[in-house]
Amino acid sequence: MKPYFSDEALNAFVDGEFDVAESEVIIARMRDDPDLAQRVGTLRSLQSMVRLAYAEPPVSRGWVGRTVPRRRIMQRCAFGCLILLAGLSSGWGLRSLESKTETVAFTEPVPVKSGYQTVSLAREADPNRIMLHLDSSAPDRMEAALDRAEQLLDEAEREGRVMQIEIVANSHGINLMRAGVSPHAARMARMTQRHANLQWVACSQTIARFTGEGQHVELLPVARAAPTAIGEIVTRLQQGWTYVRV
């Protein structure tokens, strides 16, 4: 007569509570006894169904906010304060710096080095590689960008330096480089012809946004598009370029 295994014993077997010898007895029985095999199979499938049912429990709304232990909150506060402090101080530093670059670039473009130096991400800022960032379509700002580029290039030419200038436009500043929209198309073409190291870069994201709004954006032949203006600026800064916001 076949020994009968109780449900409890089979459950224990399915859950791995039996040692090897006991398990082997049941496994051997299962070969001869289809009923037993089916009972074990049912228990196993129940087990896997329960696992499946709770593999991804629904997430409660307050998961992040309320559930942080007190200690963690303290830590986060401390980190927050540190970051805030760092942000404030660097912002303050940049502010004074920007005002310095403004005056320096306008009045005496020759000894720019001291003024530009710290804006650069690279260790040694290069006064001969300058990025002008334009993000407005105000006529005077556009004009200022072109004037300053020309001024810097002429200055360098006179002194025999090789000056590289890149004008980066995003937001409404992109109008400067749009064919049919730009008020300075002819002047820009002339400038590009005269100075080989002058480049015009437009932000693709801005173009995409304008296109999304239903405007047709076509760039002037002198301009090229970069994936993002910010990306372009950061890359250039890392390469040692100097950044000036017009």
Place this chain on the structure above:
Amino acid sequence: MVMISKLIFGPIRPGIEALRPVLYRMAYAWCHDPALADDLVQETLSKAWVRRAQLREEAALKAWVVAIMNHCWLDHLRSRRDFDDVDDLQDEIESGSDTPEVCCNREQVVACVRAAVARLPLGQRQVLTLVDLEEFSYTEVAGILNIPVGTVMSRLSRARAGLKNMLDTATQKPATQTLLRRVK
């Protein structure tokens, strides 16, 4: 940052916090209410943190924390007015949620199993989920719930039998319904 935090706050024990998803799944399987499960986990974690000195073996951390959660869960049930004796409740009363048959019409096995588990008596539900979801051994489960191993085995066996019954009736019903449905 980690260095600074260690300096300021002393060494952190990542173990307890890392158990959050495990605890949440277990709590959800017990009460089937995300918000309540969240509260339970939160209470458990803070209690575990306060009592962390009582934990002797690092290896038993999970079982220890789950045992704390069991206490929180029972406390919660006691605090609700509609139950007088939690011990009775563990074996007898079924929860009042929808029957699996109703849920299965929504064609989801997951919802169906959850509904079936939700209808199991509390004691059986806890044993079943502890064994199936976290693969605790029977002795660990006995320690967590503070019951004899024999009770663990009988509850588990009854839980699986009950689950099977509920799922069987649930899966049969839609089958007959589809047979009767008119196909145009």
